[in-house]
Each structure stands twice: as structure tokens, then as C-alpha cells.
Amino acid sequence: MSTATMERTLEDSLLLRLRVEELLFTEADLLDSWKLESWLALFTEDAHYYVPPSDVDGDTATPDTALFYIMDDPVRMRERVVRLSKIGAHSEHPRSKVRHLVTNVRVERDGDIIRSRSSFIVSRAKDITHDLFVGHYLHEIVDQGDELKIRKKTCVLDMEALRPHARISIIL
Amino acid sequence: MALTTGIINDKERAQFLVPRRAFTDRSIFEKEYEAIFNKCWLYLGHASELAEPGTFLTRTVARRPILFTRDKEGEYHALLNACPHRGALVCRERHGKGRAFMCMYHGWTFGSDGHLMTLPGSSGYPKGFKTDPQKQMVYVPRMERFGDFFFINFSRDGEDLATYLADAGDTLKLLGEHSPGGMQIVGGTQEYSIRGNWKLLAENSFDGYHAACNHSTYLEYLGNTKGALGVDPLKGEAVDLKNGHAMVEYTAPWGRPIANWVPIWGEEGKKEIDAVYAELQSRVGPERAERIAKKSRNMVIFPNLVINDVMAITVRTFFPTAPDYMEINAWALAPVEESEWRRKFRLYNFTEFLGPGGFATPDDVEAIEKCQQGYAVGGDAQYNDISKGMARDGAPSFDDEAQMRAYWVEWDRRLSEYEA
Numbered sequence: 001m002s003t004a005t006m007e008r009t010l011e012d013s014l015l016l017r018l019r020v021e022e023l024l025f026t027e028a029d030l031l032d033s034w035k036l037e038s039w040l041a042l043f044t045e046d047a048h049y050y051v052p053p054s055d056v057d058g059d060t061a062t063p064d065t066a067l068f069y070i071m072d073d074p075v076r077m078r079e080r081v082v083r084l085s086k087i088g089a090h091s092e093h094p095r096s097k098v099r100h101l102v103t104n105v106r107v108e109r110d111g112d113i114i115r116s117r118s119s120f121i122v123s124r125a126k127d128i129t130h131d132l133f134v135g136h137y138l139h140e141i142v143d144q145g146d147e148l149k150i151r152k153k154t155c156v157l158d159m160e161a162l163r164p165h166a167r168i169s170i171i172l
Numbered sequence: 173m174a175l176t177t178g179i180i181n182d183k184e185r186a187q188f189l190v191p192r193r194a195f196t197d198r199s200i201f202e203k204e205y206e207a208i209f210n211k212c213w214l215y216l217g218h219a220s221e222l223a224e225p226g227t228f229l230t231r232t233v234a235r236r237p238i239l240f241t242r243d244k245e246g247e248y249h250a251l252l253n254a255c256p257h258r259g260a261l262v263c264r265e266r267h268g269k270g271r272a273f274m275c276m277y278h279g280w281t282f283g284s285d286g287h288l289m290t291l292p293g294s295s296g297y298p299k300g301f302k303t304d305p306q307k308q309m310v311y312v313p314r315m316e317r318f319g320d321f322f323f324i325n326f327s328r329d330g331e332d333l334a335t336y337l338a339d340a341g342d343t344l345k346l347l348g349e350h351s352p353g354g355m356q357i358v359g360g361t362q363e364y365s366i367r368g369n370w371k372l373l374a375e376n377s378f379d380g381y382h383a384a385c386n387h388s389t390y391l392e393y394l395g396n397t398k399g400a401l402g403v404d405p406l407k408g409e410a411v412d413l414k415n416g417h418a419m420v421e422y423t424a425p426w427g428r429p430i431a432n433w434v435p436i437w438g439e440e441g442k443k444e445i446d447a448v449y450a451e452l453q454s455r456v457g458p459e460r461a462e463r464i465a466k467k468s469r470n471m472v473i474f475p476n477l478v479i480n481d482v483m484a485i486t487v488r489t490f491f492p493t494a495p496d497y498m499e500i501n502a503w504a505l506a507p508v509e510e511s512e513w514r515r516k517f518r519l520y521n522f523t524e525f526l527g528p529g530g531f532a533t534p535d536d537v538e539a540i541e542k543c544q545q546g547y548a549v550g551g552d553a554q555y556n557d558i559s560k561g562m563a564r565d566g567a568p569s570f571d572d573e574a575q576m577r578a579y580w581v582e583w584d585r586r587l588s589e590y591e592a
Contacts, residue, residue, distance in 0.1 A: 051529055053360045055266060064516040067360035067504040069529035071520060079393050083531055088388040091534035128545065129367070161363035162528050163499065166541075169534040 013107070020107045020116045020141060023148045028100035031171055036081040039171065043150045044142055049077050050154040051168060058156030059138065069168055070155075080171070091169035096126035098170050102137070114141040114148070120155070122172050124165075131165040133172055134158050176588040179580055180555070186562035188577050189555035192547045195369035200587075201495040207590030208475050208583070209234040210326045213336045215477040215489045216240055216250060218505070219320035220356035221267075228284070229267040232499070233324060234476075234491045238312060239263045240322070243284035244271060250312040250324050251286045262309065282309050319348045320355060338414035340473050346464060347481060349456050350430050351507030357487070358519065362502040362527045368540035370476065370492040373500065374579060376536050377478040377488070378470040380410075380420050380571035381560060386539055390525060390532040394426065399435030401425045404466065408570040410561075416474030416582025418575035424468045426483040426525075429518040430507070431465040437517065444514060472575070474582050479505075484522035496544050502527060 023042065030039040043049075051070035052058040063071035072080060087093045104119040115138070122133040133155075140152035155172040162168070177200075178191040194200055214233050221229055222242040229240050230253055239253040239262065255262050255275040262275045262282060272289060274281040279292045286309030288302050301307060314325040316333035321344055323333050334341055348355060366373060376382070383406070384391070394400045408422020427434035431449040433442050453461040469481045478488040488502040504522050506515060525532045558580065561572025568574035 053362055055361045055363070056359055061360070063519060063523070064512065065359065065519075067358050067362065067519055067527075068523055069362060069527055071523050073520075075397060076524070079396060079531070082396065083389045083393060086389050086392075088392075089535070090386065091538040129541075161365075163363065163365040164367060164497070166364050166366045166528060166537045167534040168529040169538075 016109060017105060017107045019148060020114060021105050024102045024105060024118060028102050031100050032098050034095055036084055040077060040081050045074060047074055047077065047150060048072060048152045051172060052156060054157055054159055054161055091167055096124045096170060099123045112143050114143055116141060124170050176591060177584045179584050186559055188559040188562060190558055190580055191554055192556060196495050196547050198495055201492060203587055203590060207586045211330060212475050213323040213325050213333050216322045216324045218357045226271050227269050230263050235493060237261055241284040249285050250315040252310045252312060255280055256307050256309060286311065319344055336415060338417060340413040340417035340471060343419060343469060343471050349464060351509060352455055353509040355505050356508045358504040358506050364528045365499050366537050366540050367497055368544040369495055370490055370498040372540040372543055373490055373498060374472050375576050376540060378420050378472050378575050386535050387532045393531055402427060402432060402434045410568040410570055410572055410575040412578045416579055418578040419469050419471035420570040420575055421467050421469045422570040423466060427521065428483060429514050472579060474579060483525055484518045486526050
């Protein structure tokens with residue numbers, strides 16, 4: 001490979017990673033500021049949002065055969081956002097303070113699909129509790145040319161159990 | 173009358189009051205371990221979790237690390253997971269296959285039944301050391317099986333499991349009858365905690381009264397989701413199953429994979445659910461089939477096993493590590509032969525309501541934690557009221573509190589007996 005080709009490849013992959021990082025950072029920002037309708041708009045219409053439990057291989061497990069914490073299809077993602085906008089969602093009323101840290105973003109292109117793997121720490125603080133969720137995201141992203149849309153988001157918790165957290169009442 | 177624990181059970185005035193120190197007092201918490209967790213039958217696991225001979229799992233039951241094994245002959249064993257040598261945990265894996273367990277400290281190695289197979293440097297010990305009963309892993313004093321449910325008891329004495337379960341046994345049998353081929357725990361465990369007293373979760377698990385307020389957003393979600401609601405109203409009764417066990421049994425508008433169809437499952441789904449129902453009827457008879465398929469049940473087996481046979485089946489057990497903190501493990505139970513489609517909907521149903529990421533459980537958690545915080549007010553605010561339905565003639569409704577009173581009366585009996 002010539003130096004020029006290598007540089008182009010490097011440029012391409014950096015550019016791709018920057019585009020994905022921009023998307024992931026935007027997502028984190030929207031979640032931190034509770035702009036959940038806008039968060040939902042980052043997803044395709046057939047998107048899924050998953051949180052597997054700690055005692056299965058979260059990278060490969062499927063919610064059709066193993067019990068997950070969250071296995072949202074598009075209907076349920078929308079309803080999750082609707083629910084969180086109500087004062088009857090007691091766990092999040094008043095709303096907790098949320099901060100999403102996203103780092104170590106790796107991307108891989110597979111045709112129109114971009115698979116990204118990144119590390120996260122999500123902090124949730126509310127009255128007497130302050131919990132950290134630690135894990136990695138697997139984003140399946142569709143390149144629609146002018147914009148990127150998320151088709152699947154899996155939040156794999158790198159934790160032994162959801163303790164002492166008790167709940168995933170925010171969106172990870 | 174006032175019971176020894178301070179519970180006021182005044183039938184004439186239709187008043188049942190539980191002192192709030194039952195949730196906060198450290199000495200009561202310690203007594204609970206002596207009088208309840210060291211005396212009652214406690215859920216260990218389900219036979220399907222050790223489906224093959226030579227498999228094992230580790231689990232903490234009421235604070236104690238347990239090694240649950242199945243030997244090569246297929247026999248089940250419940251061992252205290254500590255090395256007889258220096259007390260280190262012998263098995264440090266959550267589950268797996270293996271017939272020998274080596275303690276990582278000095279290399280003592282034990283069989284599935286806990287017997288000492290080998291130890292390095294055995295020449296340093298007297299003859300017969302290896303077979304000395306004290307050098308073997310210790311069995312949990314009692315383990316018994318009811319259907320596919322395994323329970324353990326840390327006390328050598330006391331009633332057998334079937335007697336202990338009383339009328340709750342029939343509901344456990346009913347669960348077995350969901351399937352002609354047996355039931356299994358689906359892979360994946362929901363493991364979480366709540367910063368609240370453990371008895372608040374027992375109460376909450378079969379509290380029919382809180383649904384309308386606490387879970388309004390869940391009920392609205394069902395309403396919003398086209399076809400998620402069936403025709404059956406929320407209606408039913410509370411049943412005292414004796415020995416502190418109780419349940420609420422009721423019809424509900426949600427779909428049940430066995431076998432209450434809702435429109436969202438489509439015509440194909442209807443065919444399958446109809447076939448499931450027909451098989452059920454021919455196997456257990458029309459009356460029992462109707463009960464299994466159309467009725468939901470939230471059962472608490474005293475002290476810490478919840479089996480909710482609702483939009484899916486959850487098996488949930490929990491124990492306190494402090495008056496204001498508990499650890500919870502929950503699993504999904506399902507028919508072994510279930511089709512891919514039905515399994516998928518079962519899990520979809522489960523996660524819709526149940527568990528830390530569901531549309532309902534987080535609000536239960538909030539309620540439990542806010543109760544615990546509220547108890548800090550102290551002063552004259554001493555009692556919780558559990559009297560709903562006491563003044564009612566006839567059977568207690570599912571949204572009364574008779575099931576909780578049954579639980580509390582047993583709790584009181586156990587603690588009082590211990591103190592006497």
C-alpha cells in the first residue's frame with residue numbers, strides 16, 4: 001500500500017469515528033438534559049434498545065431466549081419516553097441528575113451498517129442515592145448518507161449485579 | 173389485642189397495625205435471622221437449573237453462600253460453600269460443569285457431595301484424616317424438593333417441606349401443570365437490591381391495592397398500546413394459604429402466554445394460544461385449565477419467596493443484609509416445550525412490567541425506599557395500617573390487605589415463639 005493510500009484509509013476511518021462520536025456524544029447530551037423526544041429521533045423506526053442481565057454474555061445474548069432487564073422494540077421505546085414524561089413515573093419524579101460519559105469509541109463499517117463499541121459510565125443521582133452504571137455500548141448504526149441513525153443500542157453492564165442500584169429507571 | 177411484637181390486631185375495631193420499628197430496629201433484624209431465616213424453609217433453586225448430572229451453581233441464601241450440585245448419578249446436594257480447612261469459599265464460579273471442587277487456598281479438593289477427595293501434603297496429617305467427618309464440606313442441615321422447587325432449611329428440626337408449604341403447595345403444583353413437558357428457569361437472572369426493609373417487598377409483591385396509583389403509567393401504557401388489553405377486568409380475591417403464605421388470585425386485562433390471548437398477538441398467535449388452552453383442558457380438566465389460563469396469581473411463600481404468575485411467571489427471592497437493605501434475585505419460569513414465538517412474548521411480557529428496567533417495578537422500588545425513608549420521622553408516627561378489608565363481609569378482595577395480615581401474623585408468631 002502506498003503512503004498516500006494509507007493516509008486516505010486512516011483519514012476515512014478517523015472521519016467515520018468522528019461522525020459516530022458526534023452521534024454518541026449528541027445522544028449522551030440529550031439523555032443528560034432529559035430531551036427524550038429528541039433522543040428518540042436519533043433512532044430508525046425499527047430500532048431496538050436492550051439491556052441484558054449480568055449473568056449472560058451480553059455481547060451475544062438475545063432477549064428472545066434470555067431474560068433481559070430491558071428489551072424495547074420501537075413501540076416500547078416510544079412508550080418508555082412517554083412514561084418518563086409523566087409525574088406518575090414515580091422513580092423519576094422529581095427527575096434524577098444524569099450524566100453519561102462515553103469513551104473508547106471503536107467503529108467498524110459493514111456496508112451501510114456501522115457497528116460501534118464504546119465504554120460508558122452513567123451516573124444517576126437522586127435524593128439519598130447516587131449510583132454508577134458501568135459497561136459498554138454496542139451501537140448498530142445505519143449510514144443514511146446525510147445522517148446516521150441508530151438501529152440498535154445494547155447496553156452491556158460490566159457489573160456483577162445491579163447492586164445497590166435496584167432499577168434502571170433512566171435511559172442508559 | 174396487642175401481639176408481642178407490638179402488632180395490633182383488633183378485629184372488633186377492624187384495625188391491624190404494624191409498628192414501624194419492625195422495619196428499622198437492628199435487634200428485630202437480628203432476631204429475624206434466628207427465628208425466621210434459620211428456621212423456615214427457604215427457596216434454593218429449580219431442578220431445571222441443574223438439568224445435567226455433574227453440574228453446579230453457587231447462590232447466597234439468607235446471607236449464606238451455598239453450593240448446589242448434582243453428582244454424576246443425578247443426585248442433588250446442598251453444601252455450605254466453605255472449606256473445612258480454613259473456611260475459604262470452595263467454589264467461586266456462579267455455575268458450570270464439574271465434579272471436583274478445588275479450594276484455591278491450599279488445594280483441598282471435594283466431590284459433588286462434598287467429600288474430601290484429595291489434599292496436597294497428606295503425609296503431614298495422621299492416618300484417617302481424609303475421611304474424618306470434620307474434614308468434609310458441610311451439608312445444609314436439610315434440603316427437600318417439592319415438584320421441581322428445591323428448598324433448604326438451616327435447622328435440623330421442624331416440619332417437613334410439604335407440611336410447611338400447606339396450601340401454597342397446591343399453587344406450586346398448579347405452576348407445574350402449565351406444561352405437559354415440565355417447567356424451566358429461562359437463562360438470565362435479574363439481580364438487584366432495594367434500600368428498604370425486606371418485608372416491604374413481601375407486602376408489595378401481593379399488594380393489589382397499590383396498582384391503580386403506583387402503577388398508573390403502566391396501566392396507561394397498556395391502554396396506549398393498541399391491542400395490549402384483553403377483556404378481563406382486574407377482579408379477584410385474597411387467599412390465606414396457611415403458615416403465613418398467602419396469595420391474591422384474580423382476572424386481569426393483560427395477556428398471558430398460558431393462555432389468555434390479547435389482540436396484539438394477532439390471528440396466528442390466537443391459533444397457538446387456543447391450541448395451548450385446548451391441550452391444557454384435555455390434560456387437567458376444564459375447571460383447573462380455566463384457573464391456570466385466565467387467572468393471575470401473586471403468591472408469597474413465607475418468608476421470602478414470591479411467585480407471581482401474571483403476564484409471565486417470576487420466581488423472586490430476597491433476604492436482608494441490614495434492616496434497610498435487601499438483595500433480590502429474580503428469574504423467569506416457562507414451559508420447556510414452549511414455541512419460540514411464545515417464549516419471546518413471555519419474555520417481552522415479563523420485561524414490560526417486571527424487573528429493574530420494567531414499566532412498573534422501578535416504581536415499586538421507589539415506594540419501598542420512600543417508606544423506609546419515611547420511617548425516620550419517628551415520634552408519634554409509629555404504625556403502618558394494614559386493615560383494609562377487615563370490616564368487609566365475605567371473601568377479602570384482591571385489593572384488600574388480608575394476605576398481608578396472614579403474613580404478619582406468622583411473622584409475629586415466629587418472633588414471639590423465639591422470645592418465649
